[in-house]
Amino acid sequence: MTTWVALLRGVNVGGITIRSADLAAVFAALGFESVRTVLASGNVVFDAGGAASTRAKLKTAIEGALRDRFGYDAWIVLVTLGELATAADGFLFDDADASRQPWVIFCVDDATRDELVGAAAQLDASADPVASGPGVVYWNPVKGTTVDTPFAKILAKAAYKPRTTNRNLRTLRRILG
The missing domain is CATH 3.30.70.1280 (SP0830-like domains)
Structure with a gap:
């Protein structure tokens, strides 16, 4: 099982x-x-x-x-x-930083993850930090900017709708119990 x-x-x-x-x-x-x-x-x-x-x-x-x-x-x-536990445990940014929002973007495959990380590499990492993880992309934007950042605009593209979903790290911890 x-x-x-x-x-x-x-x-x-x-x-x-x-x-x-x-x-x-x-x-x-x-x-x-x-x-x-x-x-x-x-x-x-x-x-x-x-x-x-x-x-x-x-x-x-x-x-x-x-x-x-x-x-x-x-x-x-x-x-x-x-x-899910591996993805949550591997969060690469400071999740205790109250000024940031700890997101984990789950991807249907590694190609989607690599595509997103590649697109993020073209952005200002200090303003919109993104990193690759096991089957996921870690994203740590400033609170209140999650729909306005350059990476948010990439995630909002129709091509990613059926291939990704995101969860806050706190939600993942609730799922894990």
């Missing part, structure tokens, strides 16, 4: 509202065990049989079930609980 974390993109923002109980019910109906939602930002922890090699199959099934149940074009990033 593998413990997975589904990180939904774009729920409870922009008019797509999904109650946690309804979200958990979708995962339970798919036959997953120990389903729990964390916060109201589209985080679902669940157990499923099979090895990590079933990731693509699980992702497709979950996205299809979300589309059918909630009527929106669902995208998720699916990671194991261990992968």
